[in-house]
Amino acid sequence: MTPTKIPCTIVTGFLGAGKTTLVRHLLENAGGRRLAVLVNEFGDLGFDGSFLAGCGIAGCTAEDIVELPNGCICCTVADDFVPALEKLLGRADPPDHILIETSGLALPKPLVGAFNWPAIRSRVTVDGVVAVVDGPAVAEGTFADDPEALAAQRAGDGAVDHDNPLEEVFEDQILCADLILLNKCDGLSEADRLRVRAEIAAHLPKAIKIVEAAHGRIEPALVIGLGAAAESDLSARPSHHESEADHDHDDFDSAAFALPKVAAPEELTARVARAAEAEGVLRVKGFTAVADKPMRLVIQGVGRRISHHYDRPFAAGEPREGRLVVIGLKGFDRAAVAAALAD
Numbered sequence: 001m002t003p004t005k006i007p008c009t010i011v012t013g014f015l016g017a018g019k020t021t022l023v024r025h026l027l028e029n030a031g032g033r034r035l036a037v038l039v040n041e042f043g044d045l046g047f048d049g050s051f052l053a054g055c056g057i058a059g060c061t062a063e064d065i066v067e068l069p070n071g072c073i074c075c076t077v078a079d080d081f082v083p084a085l086e087k088l089l090g091r092a093d094p095p096d097h098i099l100i101e102t103s104g105l106a107l108p109k110p111l112v113g114a115f116n117w118p119a120i121r122s123r124v125t126v127d128g129v130v131a132v133v134d135g136p137a138v139a140e141g142t143f144a145d146d147p148e149a150l151a152a153q154r155a156g157d158g159a160v161d162h163d164n165p166l167e168e169v170f171e172d173q174i175l176c177a178d179l180i181l182l183n184k185c186d187g188l189s190e191a192d193r194l195r196v197r198a199e200i201a202a203h204l205p206k207a208i209k210i211v212e213a214a215h216g217r218i219e220p221a222l223v224i225g226l227g228a229a230a231e232s233d234l235s236a237r238p239s240h241h242e243s244e245a246d247h248d249h250d251d252f253d254s255a256a257f258a259l260p261k262v263a264a265p266e267e268l269t270a271r272v273a274r275a276a277e278a279e280g281v282l283r284v285k286g287f288t289a290v291a292d293k294p295m296r297l298v299i300q301g302v303g304r305r306i307s308h309h310y311d312r313p314f315a316a317g318e319p320r321e322g323r324l325v326v327i328g329l330k331g332f333d334r335a336a337v338a339a340a341l342a343d
């Protein structure tokens with residue numbers, strides 16, 4: 001008898017689109033299905049993994065959440081991803097379904113391609129690639145090329161090379177998808193929602209369903225169980241990076257900054273909000289201690305939208321300080337970030 005393959009859902013989407021929020025929602029609504037998560041982050045905070053591992057969801061143990069730190073999953077398939085997947089598959093009680101959350105800068109296609117590797121191809125299949133899209137970010141034109149620069153290129157030698165690296169990553173992610181989750185619809189007016197839908201649809205060569213959500217709250221059956229077998233359908237998933245065997249995300253960069261203890265949350269949010277305004281900054285995530293509070297204060301921002309919450313108590317002996325990881329375009333203004341945080 002041919003053993004059944006364990007289905008894997010790849011959750012892709014740009015920095016801060018809501019991938020971890022969706023994965024958490026799926027874990028909370030697993031309906032008795034045993035899920036495991038492989039999560040990869042750009043930057044070295046190990047933040048998404050700790051956020052998921054500390055979820056407190058019944059039946060979800062720390063060993064069900066596997067972190068793949070170190071760079072980007074699409075560049076480390078051989079060294080990190082395939083071995084981690086093999087380890088999950090080799091467990092005495094393998095999961096029923098695996099969710100793979102890529103970093104916000106990862107290109108999903110090389111990851112889907114890895115499912116054809118002999119070491120794993122008889123044991124797993126890509127049930128579906130879900131691209132989470134930040135509706136308000138699209139509405140603001142974050143991923144749009146500069147129309148004048150594009151027109152000039154077309155008028156020149158005709159070969160169009162995007163001048164906006166964000167656009168390339170965004171397109172690669174949605175062009176690989178079996179389903180688009182248009183997220184953060186709570187932050188979109190009716191007119192913007194329709195405009196964003198039309199803009200996404202215009203990028204897509206085939207009829208891919210777009211479902212809308214806020215905070216990743218979607219009926220799990222719409223995401224899990226797509227049965228796409230995406231690894232056998234690679235040619236239908238175009239990419240800007242087909243010829244780059246080992247592309248290295250050299251348009252982007254990340255850095256970590258120390259965050260000292262603060263007197264009140266507002267002090268931290270004001271500093272981080274200023275840091276997020278520095279030239280080239282795309283995403284900030286971190287935590288620190290607040291005087292007289294036993295809990296860690298988590299802070300994060302996507303573009304200029306900053307939010308914070310307390311996530312868990314500091315452990316005994318854990319330093320009462322924190323870190324902020326900043327991801328931005330290559331050469332983003334680190335000095336301005338450092339100055340804003342120190343101010």
Ligand SMILES: Nc1nc2c(ncn2[C@@H]2O[C@H](COP(=O)(O)OP(=O)(O)OP(=O)(O)O)[C@@H](O)[C@H]2O)c(=O)[nH]1
Pocket residue numbers: 013014015016017018019020021022041048103104183184185186187213214215216283285300301302307
């Ligand atoms: N208003 C609003 N905020 C959201 C929604 N979904 C997620 N967020 C917030 O957006 C921020 C980023 O969400 P995450 O789930 O961490 O995004 P991510 O895609 O995992 O981020 P990276 O791993 O850094 O790429 C968090 O502050 C979330 O609380 C939504 O639908 N509406």
